[in-house]
Amino acid sequence: MFKEKVKTSIIVILIINLFFLTYQAWFKSGILGSDWPYFSFSDLPFMRVFQRNSFVSVPKENLSKPRKIVVNDGELWVPYYNSDEAFDKLNENTSIVLKALFEGKVEEEKRINYAEWLNLLTEPSVYVEYPIAVEPRMLALVLNTSFERLPSEIGIISDAIIIPEGEQSVYVALKDANTSEAYRFLVKSEDIAFPEEVLAMYTNKYRRDGYYEFAFSTLLGEGLGENSVKVADLVLFSDNESTYRDIYASNPMEGKGHSGILKSFSFNPKPLRYYSDGYGADNYVENYATVTIFPDGYIEYSAVDSDKGIDLGEYGDNEYEILNRAIDFAEKVWASVSDEPLAVLVSGIENTEAGNRFVLDYYYGGREIAVEVSKEGRESLYHAIEIETEGNKIVSYRQYLRSYKEAHSATMQENFMLALDYFVTHFSGTENSTITDLYPGYFDSGENSNVLRTTWLCEINNLEQRYPKK
């Protein structure tokens, strides 16, 4: 009798296990890791319809994420980029600190000079850098918290330093991105858990591929000797030779008609007037606007008059909302050609005379992809998406439609110093050039091979365009 019961129990366990493993293999593809090569229901097109509902808006989520977080345990500086392992956990904890600061949980406030601000980076600390410089009030909004006050000298910020201080308290150092006026705040909140020990955990446990160093710490000086090209204090030097996965680029519009895209611009695809020009582009005209679609995935929308643009609805006095609406629109355009989420980050916000200009860039695996579409018959585009608004209307929209996935090959990243030499030579004829960032990424001009290999991307004078090492 007892034997029978044991046998029955074992069979029941095995059957439950069978169901569980089948579910994992078919729906999660996780049982054998991401390389599970066989059938999965999640790959079926109709399943994607259900999956899409669960997608969060990647660009909106990225608005609140730093571009990089650099951890210093007192000995090592280790950078983490969006999508790196442990980035989200770091971001979560740094966001708690910044929220507490914006909410006014400040016990002490001290004005410091720029040299003192830099020196804080040599202590055990976490450096947080956002992709764009914004007003603190706007950053508070993006982080979904209230904004009490900060000294008026801190008008626009793009980074912060967090220094562990004690139980539930940290120092936060902010500087104005334009004037370098700086302050150090003692922030205390019961939500804060920022012990110094955790920093060594992040430099040791998660990343062992080398040592990084801020330019100011190399003592080379801004001018690198007698060079006309300068290097900003916060450029990260390294001596590492890391290998990164190549990525495969494709045009998601390939083999598809234009009706989906046209509908996203509120064009009726049926009675449209259109003509093909000498560059292979199809030009559609309707309602005081034109949509031009090039075969390589470059699309362009232009309203003839600012009143005739794409209506984003009323957004009240919340200036952050117009960006959100513009992102919503970009996602709508993207959804007309791809089932994947739109993996872009906002890399530029500019107030123009008539309204706003937003630029967004693709990224893959935490690394940015610099885009360059510079061909005859169209205006050059150096970003994935460029949107211009006037009032509550989009008057210009340009995008280079590209999908990326991991390739089977990998490439060794060229040494940092070779990249530095390249960009110093490249910009030596340009007056007042300062390299403000230099980091690994990808470059997609659509002209070479579809397999993109890791390269270096350079930012000059804090401007939005990224220059690739070609």
Add this chain to the structure above:
Amino acid sequence: MKKTIISVLLVFVFIMTASLSVFAHPSTVADGSQGTVSNLITIKKPDTASTSTVKTTYSITGVGNEGVSVCIYTYNGSSFVPQKNSDGTIATYKIGSSGVFYRQISLKDGENRICVRAEASDGSYQLSYLTITVVNSSVMSDINSFSLNMQSKLNGWLN
């Protein structure tokens, strides 16, 4: 015809040998030896010949003319030996158009004697001696030794 081929081969061998002889940093540098020149590079970090640090990974930086080859030697008790690449060859760095060099080295606790050897294409070379003392390298915490009560301190990071 034979003579021409032999001449071409000889010229080829000569060129190859000459290019190999350029920047041939020696396998050892005797303690106290002097270079032939002193103007090839200027070391920026460390900013003094003798310095101390708490870090066991340290960068040596400097400026120099484009094309100058730099190699870093560490003292082994009797002479200076060069840093090696993973394949066993001597690790050298050729200064590029930025006019700077940047090399990372690993230090041991206590006194570390370093020799930076810079060599120009004409064979002239400069030797710069540095002493870097690691005063305390125990700042790194051993993650594995975290005790249970540390878990509460790390609450919010490990989950």
